[in-house]
Amino acid sequence: MAANFWTSTQRAHWQLTREKIADMRRGLDEEDTNKGLGLAFPLPDHKQLQLYFHHCLQRLARRLQLRQQPLATAETYLKRFYLKVSIRDTNPYLMLSTCVYLACKMEECPQHIRSVVNEARALFQEFIPQDIAKLAECEFHLISELNSYLIVHHPYRTLMEVQGPFALKLSPDEIMAAWSFLNDSYITDLILLYPPHTIAFTAIFLAVFVRPAIHTQANLNASGSTALGMSTAAGAGGSIVQPSVGQNAAVPATSGINPQNPSSARLSQMSEWFAESGVEMEAIIECTQEMISLYDAWETWTDKVCRESVARLIRGRQLS
């Protein structure tokens, strides 16, 4: 149902196991190999591509001045879509722009199709067809592959809720850190694997126990204002797209997350809260590992290889 995750289509149809996801991706790769596409258009592995698509989406969202929630919905749509259709059978730039266009309608912040196309063209130039009909056609393809299950439950809501009635006293810095971890979680498969509250608890866990190293360094000035912006924007479906933990780690040789030394009182208070909340610690640990492996991959990641191979794909298959 629309506001109840437990009876949602997300839980019934789009919460998968790691094995299932691996199977689906393997199936698509095999098809590509059989068709000769795999060899003709080699692509970086999906972790690299996920980082790349995330950056593309984020840049487009900033140009359109979107809030975090529609961006998160667009990221989810793109992930779901690429489990069913091979990237090599699509124009990824057109596809991700379509996800943004549809997500904006679903999150009640509609953008005119013309402005989505224009902003996307400003970023991806000739790879986005000028004719709006192309993006609109792509929308049909997207909705059809998603089986019209368009309502997505996000962890941001849990994060905002636990501050209230649960009396989990997170400091503004902790909230901001958790929020940033949530933004980064959309680069991973977490939204396809876990209920939103598990992802939210992971972000809180990371924020309290392993705070981003960068937070104490370059970003101190910025943090005050963004945290403030977030609390005011929270009621309006999330803040304007913000930098993430990984991006803040632009400081060389810093991993995205570093262990913190919270006071022992704080530690026991938090442990108690986690115990009482009844969350499965096992799931949180799995999510944490996923996040750590993301930051590992991020450290060496550059967009060049992805950009070039996607360009070669679109040109080679005349997809634009």
Next chain:
Amino acid sequence: MEDQIAKASYTPSAAVSAMPLPPYTSKVKVLDKYHIIGFISSGTYGRVYKARSRHPGTTGEFAIKKFKPDKEGEVINYTGISQSACREMALNSELAHENVIHLHEIILEDKCIYMVFEYAEHDLLQIVHHHSHPERRLIPESTIRSILWQLLNGVSYLHQNWVMHRDLKPANIMVTASGEVKIGDLGLARVFWKPLAALFNGDKVVVTIWYRAPELLLGSRHYTAAIDLWAVGCIFAELLALRPIFKGEEAKMDSKKTVPFQRNQMQKIIEILGTPTKERWPSITQLPEYPQMTPFKPYICSLETWYQQVGATNKLGYELLSGLLEFDPVKRLTAQQALEHRYFTEGPKISLNAFEGSFIEYPHRRVSSDDNDIRTSSLPGTKRSGLPDDSLQPRTKRVKAGE
């Protein structure tokens, strides 16, 4: 990785590059799956057809709602799906309740959206019409109680799931041949789990004017699910009176697209419910259009007289009606409170078949079989005949933002 890219930097083989993607085609064809019996009605969104499944195992009838694409001349192009179609697709896929119309499937084919719903033989507009033409005959109380209870049950489910319908009116409330009430048309519905960026910013105008709550008429930006209960109150009144209780004339939007104050509609409400006072509705003074209230001359509430005049006698029904038509949205009954009202709990048990014990034969929905080509684009000027057409009611302008 670098290695792999380097190896592949030769020009892709001709065989592969010569296979650009084919255009989008649907895996499912509407005519392969359904036999179209005929045309039911048309509206701003497109057209509705009655259909049967071609699949031997699938029995029953369906109403296929075809959303028309925008046309540029004779050529139909993809233009982006309207926001109301998006909402309806998403919400109907997500919701499942016996009093909300069931969506069977969605087919996206040839630039059109086909939403396949369960078929309902009647709707409240048609039922009210049947009781008022040719002569006025009251709807049996058992039918009204059952319809209202089921309607509230559906609204309660929507609200529990944080969905506001925002366009409840007799034409949108279906009744099946077996007397089950089904709420339809979620094209204006939206999720309100948090008061999102001022609801006002999205659709400037919601709810067909006769069913529009006073807080909306007074320009409230953060309205609540209580607007649906006002509409339910208006529908209840219409089932009793067999005509709309507040039949105002809509003031049209001016060229600047500013929403005008609906003075005439407010006048109709005040004539029956009395002039709202600060004592009765404390927050009224904070509403943007409150200054518009000063010129109205004071009226006292005459709802009880109205209730007797239309021929209703049940005291509890009057109590429920006045609880739903409460000016202050905070004091207005919620769907859950209304369901627990003595109007339902006292007296004979509510039947889940609105027609139980009634011998009235309602006419079947008119289906015109000379127009059953679902594939052709909609022809202008084809309207539901023999019934007061939906389009004759003052229809709210929907802001088509998604296009």
